[in-house]
Amino acid sequence: MRQVERVIMKLVIIHAIFLILCQLLFHHFNAFPELKELTQYEGVTKENFSKVLETFHSP
Numbered sequence: 001m002r003q004v005e006r007v008i009m010k011l012v013i014i015h016a017i018f019l020i021l022c023q024l025l026f027h028h029f030n031a032f033p034e035l036k037e038l039t040q041y042e043g044v045t046k047e048n049f050s051k052v053l054e055t056f057h058s059p
Helices: 001-027 034-043 049-057
Strands: none
Touching: none
């Protein structure tokens, strides 16, 4: 059982390293420009917290 746990932990660590490397490469080389435009269109990158708070506090 201990050997299986070691193999699983190694796979998890390798998977995490590949995930981080792929994310860095995608952001560095701008691999998906459509995704960047989509997030700007939806307003995910903007900080519009005041409007949300005003909506919650209005009667």
